[in-house]
Amino acid sequence: MIRLLVLALLLAPAARAETVPEPDTYHGEPYRSPVPATLAGAQVIDVGQAIALQGQAAFLDVLPRPKAKPAGLPEGTIWNEPPHRSIPGAEWLWDTGYEALSPAEEARLRDGLTRAKAGDPDRPVVIFCRSDCWMSWNAARRAVEWGFDPVIWFPGGTDAWEQAGQPLVTVEPVAP
Template sequence: MILRAAALLLAFALPATAQVPEPAGFRGPPYSAPVPATLAGATVIDGKQAVAMHARGVMFIDVYPRTRKPQGLPQGTIWRESRHQTIPGALWLWDTGYERLADAEQARLAAGLQQASSGDRAAPLVIFCRADCWQSWNAGKRAVAMGYTGVHWFPGGTEAWQAASGDDLVDADPVQP
């Protein structure tokens, strides 16, 4: 009885943390969900580490998806793509974190990583999205599979950046295909 009471006290006193295992392949929807604490072949960083790396000039890669123009809008409807806010200086490689990539997205990711690293596959690169976003995990996994050894995955994303830096986000310009 005493052991049971002690176990109940511990259960309520300690926060429950979900242990999310790394999947063998890429993760599909829902993309906004708890993520693993690890990414094989990459270094996982927190907000404080991200701010320090940013100050050193490390390249940041944002993989948040781009908002598409809805199909079937009535003729003459004016549509404006919503703004995307990102970490200052980040390269926005939109739509490169899905479970499956079309050839255009795969090419955008490969070209963007090449550009961000200046061709040095050992160069440090920080890949992020928003907090608990599987798209950054998928893109980081792809970068590692492409032979990049300096991959730093920032699972806290833009929210953790703002909390750690106190800086505002800036409007992102998508990398053109």
């Protein structure tokens, strides 16, 4: 009986991911929630495949920047944005995975995708943020719709990368 319970618990995350349908449009709040196992037009990879692609593909992190200083800080407190840790070599295209993008956010994503290709139309682009994060799904969907190819979605993101024992490094946000 205990073995069956353990097996059920181990299979639960995979079963949950398969039950999230791919939406017809971009996904909004809550952004940190279960994501589909697929993205039409993109290849979906796991952490082992992401590790194998390092050095061959461009990695684009779309996690948003903190919007404001934390609540409860005394008045006059100087607040510095916390460092952002990401996959080595990744470009941080902050705020580019929302359901709706401002013109500046859209330009940041398009420009980042173009830079990532580095003049090579066949260079793969891996888009990620954190696990169970719709921001990377939204950004990868946009890249596919805009005609970028190949687009690779890494839904495990920095969480899976770190859990696999891979290093994270501090990265700076791409200028607006």
